[in-house]
Amino acid sequence: MAQDPDQAKKLQELLKMLSLSQNDASKLTQPQRKQFEEYKFWKTQPVPRFDDEVEDEGPINSSQRPENIPNEPLPLLSEFEWCTVDITDPHQLEDVFVLLNENYVEDQDATFRFNYSREFFNWSLKPPGWRKDWHVGVRTRQSKRLVAFISAVPATLRVRTKLVKSVEINFLCIHKKLRSKRLTPILIKEVTRRVNKQDIWQALYTAGVVLPSPAATCRYAHRPLNWSKLYEVGFTGLPANASKTQMIAKYTLPKEIDTPGLRPLEEKDLDEVYDLLEKYQSRFDLVQVFTKEEFRHLLLSSTSVVYSYVVESNNKITDFVSFYSLPFTVLNNPHYKELGIGYLFYYASDADFDYSDRYDSEGSLKLKKRLNRLISDVCIKARDLKMDVFNAMSCQDNSLFLDDLKFGPGDGFLNFYLFNYRVRPILGGLRKDNSFDAEKRSNVGVVML
Ligand SMILES: CC(C)(COP(=O)(O)OP(=O)(O)OC[C@H]1O[C@@H](n2cnc3c(N)ncnc32)[C@H](O)[C@@H]1OP(=O)(O)O)[C@@H](O)C(=O)NCCC(=O)NCCS
Incomplete structure (x- = not known):
C-alpha cells in the first residue's frame, strides 16, 4: 500500500503523544527549554529551579497546614464552572473519555484518536483510597459540557x-x-488545593x-509487533536499503513463548508476587510503594486493560511481568479501525538477587538473559492479543533488553516531576547522547500511566 507522508507524520505525532505530551514536545527536547x-x-510554585544544587533532599515548603488552605476554588470566567466529575456515574465517566479521546490528539481533522475506555478509567482513576473530589473538571455553565479535566490519585x-x-x-x-x-x-492550583486540604503536599x-525541573528523564521505545500493519497505516517507513520481506522477517517473533512455567497471575500468587516486586523495586530511587490492595487493584482488577503473568518454577515464583493496553482508533482508513498498543508495566525477577551489587557483571548478565526471554515472551503475548506495537520506557532495568529485543528509540521523552520536593537527579536510563544506557540503567522504578 502506498505511503501517505501526511498520515505517516500524524501517526508519528500521535505516538509522541504517548508520552502524554503536547505537540510542542518535539521542539522542546531536552537541551532546549525556557529560562526559569x-x-x-x-x-x-514550589518546584526547583533548573540550576538548583540539591544538598538535602526533601520538601521545599513544609510550613503549610490544611486549615490555612482556602475552602473555595479560584474563580473562573463567568461562562465556566468547577465540577467534581463523579466517575461512578456512567454519564460523567463518558464525559471524561469523550474529552480525552477528542482532545489528547492534536491534529485538526482528528484522523487518529486515543481510544480510552470506561474500563481504562475505572482502573486508573479508582485505585484504593481514590477520592471523588480529586477528579476535577471545568464545565461550560450553559451546556454543562466538560471542557477541562485533571485528576489526582493517592500514592x-x-x-x-x-x-x-x-x-x-x-x-x-x-x-x-x-x-x-x-x-x-x-486547574493545577485547584487540584493542589483539594489535595492540600487532605494534608498532602507532594x-x-x-x-x-x-518544566522546572525534571527529577528524571526517560525515553520511549517502540517494538513493532505487526510490522506490515504499522507500515500500511503509515506509522513506519521502509528503510532505503531494506525490503518489506526483510522488515517483516526482522520483527517476526517466535510462534510460541519460551519461558517454561509462564502463566497468568492469579489471586493465590498475590502475596508472593507482592514480596518479589517489593524486593526488586528496592534497587530504584523513585518508586511507588504499594499496599497489597493497591497492588491487587493494579494487576488483577481489570482483565481487559492489564495483563499480568508469573513464572513459576518448583512451586516458587521467580519472575513477574505485566503490561496494559491503550489502543488508538484509526479513523478514515479503509482497512484498519484500531491500532493495538501494549505498554510494559511492572515486572520483577529474582535473577540477580544473589548479588548485593546491582551492577555486578555476573548478576547483570543473569538478569539481562532472564529479562530478554521474559519480555520477548510478553511481546508474543501482546501480539497474540492483536496488539501491533509494544511500548516501553528507558526506566527500570529496561535498557538491559531494549536494543536486543529490537525496541526502536522513540521521539518522545517523558520527564518525571515532583511537586514541592527537592531531589538530586535520578538516572533515566539514557546516555548523554540519549541512547539506552545498558550499563547504568535507570533508577526510576515507577511506571506512570
Ligand atoms: C497540556 C495542556 C493542558 C496545556 O494547555 P495550554 O492551553 O497549552 O496551556 P495554558 O495556556 O492553559 O497554560 C500554560 C502554562 O501551563 C504549563 N503547562 C503546559 N503543559 C503542561 C503540562 N503538561 N503539565 C504542567 N504544566 C504545563 C505551561 O508551561 C505554562 O506555564 P508557564 O507559563 O509557567 O510556562 C493542553 O495542551 C492539552 O490538553 N494537551 C493535550 C493533553 C496533554 O498533553 N496533557 C498533558 C499531560 S502531561
Missing part, C-alpha cells in the same frame, strides 16, 4: 530512602478550543514538555 523566569506560572512514594505521602497527577486535558488561555495553571507528575 519565563515560566510565568511554574516560577511561582506513597519512596524517593531514595524517604517515604513521601503523595498523589499522582494525571489526565490533564483542556479542550482544543480553550488552549493557550492559561487555564492549566488554574505530587508526582510526568510530561513530555520541559
Whole structure:
C-alpha cells in the first residue's frame, strides 16, 4: 500500500503523544527549554529551579497546614464552572473519555484518536483510597459540557530512602478550543488545593514538555509487533536499503513463548508476587510503594486493560511481568479501525538477587538473559492479543533488553516531576547522547500511566 507522508507524520505525532505530551514536545527536547523566569506560572510554585544544587533532599515548603488552605476554588470566567466529575456515574465517566479521546490528539481533522475506555478509567482513576473530589473538571455553565479535566490519585512514594505521602497527577486535558488561555495553571492550583486540604503536599507528575525541573528523564521505545500493519497505516517507513520481506522477517517473533512455567497471575500468587516486586523495586530511587490492595487493584482488577503473568518454577515464583493496553482508533482508513498498543508495566525477577551489587557483571548478565526471554515472551503475548506495537520506557532495568529485543528509540521523552520536593537527579536510563544506557540503567522504578 502506498505511503501517505501526511498520515505517516500524524501517526508519528500521535505516538509522541504517548508520552502524554503536547505537540510542542518535539521542539522542546531536552537541551532546549525556557529560562526559569519565563515560566510565568511554574516560577511561582514550589518546584526547583533548573540550576538548583540539591544538598538535602526533601520538601521545599513544609510550613503549610490544611486549615490555612482556602475552602473555595479560584474563580473562573463567568461562562465556566468547577465540577467534581463523579466517575461512578456512567454519564460523567463518558464525559471524561469523550474529552480525552477528542482532545489528547492534536491534529485538526482528528484522523487518529486515543481510544480510552470506561474500563481504562475505572482502573486508573479508582485505585484504593481514590477520592471523588480529586477528579476535577471545568464545565461550560450553559451546556454543562466538560471542557477541562485533571485528576489526582493517592500514592506513597519512596524517593531514595524517604517515604513521601503523595498523589499522582494525571489526565490533564483542556479542550482544543480553550488552549493557550492559561487555564492549566488554574486547574493545577485547584487540584493542589483539594489535595492540600487532605494534608498532602507532594505530587508526582510526568510530561513530555520541559518544566522546572525534571527529577528524571526517560525515553520511549517502540517494538513493532505487526510490522506490515504499522507500515500500511503509515506509522513506519521502509528503510532505503531494506525490503518489506526483510522488515517483516526482522520483527517476526517466535510462534510460541519460551519461558517454561509462564502463566497468568492469579489471586493465590498475590502475596508472593507482592514480596518479589517489593524486593526488586528496592534497587530504584523513585518508586511507588504499594499496599497489597493497591497492588491487587493494579494487576488483577481489570482483565481487559492489564495483563499480568508469573513464572513459576518448583512451586516458587521467580519472575513477574505485566503490561496494559491503550489502543488508538484509526479513523478514515479503509482497512484498519484500531491500532493495538501494549505498554510494559511492572515486572520483577529474582535473577540477580544473589548479588548485593546491582551492577555486578555476573548478576547483570543473569538478569539481562532472564529479562530478554521474559519480555520477548510478553511481546508474543501482546501480539497474540492483536496488539501491533509494544511500548516501553528507558526506566527500570529496561535498557538491559531494549536494543536486543529490537525496541526502536522513540521521539518522545517523558520527564518525571515532583511537586514541592527537592531531589538530586535520578538516572533515566539514557546516555548523554540519549541512547539506552545498558550499563547504568535507570533508577526510576515507577511506571506512570
Ligand atoms: C497540556 C495542556 C493542558 C496545556 O494547555 P495550554 O492551553 O497549552 O496551556 P495554558 O495556556 O492553559 O497554560 C500554560 C502554562 O501551563 C504549563 N503547562 C503546559 N503543559 C503542561 C503540562 N503538561 N503539565 C504542567 N504544566 C504545563 C505551561 O508551561 C505554562 O506555564 P508557564 O507559563 O509557567 O510556562 C493542553 O495542551 C492539552 O490538553 N494537551 C493535550 C493533553 C496533554 O498533553 N496533557 C498533558 C499531560 S502531561
